[in-house]
Amino acid sequence: MRVAIIGAGLSGLACAHELERLGIFPDVFEERSRPGELFPHVGGILQIMNRPVRNQLEFLKKEYHLQAKPLSAWKKITMHAPSVTRVVKSRNFGYFFERGQGSSSLETQLANSIKSRITFNCRANYSELAKEYDYVVVATGNRAVAATLGIWKDTFTTMVRGAVVLGKFNTEELIMWVNTDYALGAYAYLTAFSPDRGSLVLIHANTSPEDMERHWTTFLKKERLEYQVVESFLLSHIAGTVYPHQVGNILLVGAAGGFMESFLGFGAVSSMRSGVLAARAMVKGQPFAKVSDKLDQEMRRSVRLREILNTMKNEDYDRLVATATFPIMKHINYNTNLPVLNFAGNILELVRASVDWEKKSILPPVPENPHKK
Ligand SMILES: Cc1cc2nc3c(=O)[nH]c(=O)nc-3n(C[C@H](O)[C@H](O)[C@H](O)COP(=O)(O)OP(=O)(O)OC[C@H]3O[C@@H](n4cnc5c(N)ncnc54)[C@H](O)[C@@H]3O)c2cc1C
Numbered sequence: 001m002r003v004a005i006i007g008a009g010l011s012g013l014a015c016a017h018e019l020e021r022l023g024i025f026p027d028v029f030e031e032r033s034r035p036g037e038l039f040p041h042v043g044g045i046l047q048i049m050n051r052p053v054r055n056q057l058e059f060l061k062k063e064y065h066l067q068a069k070p071l072s073a074w075k076k077i078t079m080h081a082p083s084v085t086r087v088v089k090s091r092n093f094g095y096f097f098e099r100g101q102g103s104s105s106l107e108t109q110l111a112n113s114i115k116s117r118i119t120f121n122c123r124a125n126y127s128e129l130a131k132e133y134d135y136v137v138v139a140t141g142n143r144a145v146a147a148t149l150g151i152w153k154d155t156f157t158t159m160v161r162g163a164v165v166l167g168k169f170n171t172e173e174l175i176m177w178v179n180t181d182y183a184l185g186a187y188a189y190l191t192a193f194s195p196d197r198g199s200l201v202l203i204h205a206n207t208s209p210e211d212m213e214r215h216w217t218t219f220l221k222k223e224r225l226e227y228q229v230v231e232s233f234l235l236s237h238i239a240g241t242v243y244p245h246q247v248g249n250i251l252l253v254g255a256a257g258g259f260m261e262s263f264l265g266f267g268a269v270s271s272m273r274s275g276v277l278a279a280r281a282m283v284k285g286q287p288f289a290k291v292s293d294k295l296d297q298e299m300r301r302s303v304r305l306r307e308i309l310n311t312m313k314n315e316d317y318d319r320l321v322a323t324a325t326f327p328i329m330k331h332i333n334y335n336t337n338l339p340v341l342n343f344a345g346n347i348l349e350l351v352r353a354s355v356d357w358e359k360k361s362i363l364p365p366v367p368e369n370p371h372k373k
Helices: 010-021 056-064 106-112 126-132 144-148 209-222 268-284 293-309 314-324 327-335 341-351
Strands: 003-006 027-029 041-046 072-080 085-099 135-138 152-166 173-177 188-194 197-205 228-242 250-252
Touching: 003 010, 003 126, 010 027, 010 106, 010 268, 041 188, 041 197, 041 268, 056 085, 056 268, 072 314, 085 106, 085 188, 085 314, 126 135, 135 268, 144 250, 152 209, 152 293, 197 209, 209 228, 228 293, 250 268, 268 293
Parallel strands: 003 027, 003 135, 072 173, 135 250
Antiparallel strands: 041 085, 072 085, 152 197, 152 228, 173 188, 188 197
């Protein structure tokens, strides 16, 4: 069986890794000269996103045969809402990973774990490859192919402004800011590569590059952040849902296949999972839709959470941060294994004080597949 994978990002590399394990050596095409995003940053994988999984690294190793070394364990979160600041600590919020093209980045680690040939500096065309190969895996990290195939629906658009900064940092901590004055429908966060090198990121919904610079300046000024900036980046990101995830012999994985948790924009674990599931579907000759159905449902549920987040006001954020750190909530959120995201829609709506008691149900339903309407 001949398989072409377009994109040596997390989903494409995870797919190649699983194919190799099943005896197939794909051809991987990557338009950049190395694996990984062009800008370095520190990303987290958050335990709460994958409950009842207790430890995502063990889960990825056991269920998906993927192994990677994190920068550090994630043990502390400092949350800044406009008028409320709270700190929570736990033995295991998750892990921090270096992202980008560095020698320890998650992408570099995955690339080093495969034997298949990666052809760099090659912008591949999916329709050409589909004629030549038995399967083509689209792992391009963007909506272009799915939109051309007519199977993509936008869910939200954000602008991301980030920087590598110098200062003093706790490598086990994530500091988060929620404030509509500069991060409408999203948030800002600080993580650390090392005790003296940090990664500062601001995300804002639907804005222009010019306005994003203004939001960045407001953010730094308002939060009195005076770090020395050594590297900066700006990018726009369009997230969406995809249905179906397979058209003929073309399978779409990772962000290109809509496998991204819309709630907080976490896509690392879901991208790798979708890549592995695509490999299994191809080798076993099963429809990818069937193999990835559970993951797909998780993604759709997170879209609903994001929709609520998009309407939050500053007073809602104050209430949310205060509520999330009530002793009972703290215990449920951080010391149990309960799948709190299943209830999160209700909690967010309660916090937003726009609750319609008549219509409430305990478990939020998985939203309808928008592509089926
Ligand atoms: C600033 C930032 C912070 C983030 N933080 C987190 C976080 O903390 N936790 C988390 O879980 N997720 C995070 N994410 C999201 C996560 O990084 C993505 O969901 C994930 O990388 C998507 O993986 P992917 O394989 O789908 O795409 P990508 O990793 O984007 O890889 C796609 C690859 O395809 C290549 N490519 C594209 N088109 C072609 C073509 N035609 N031919 C050849 N190659 C092509 C690209 O060059 C790229 O290398 C963050 C994202 C950003 C931008």
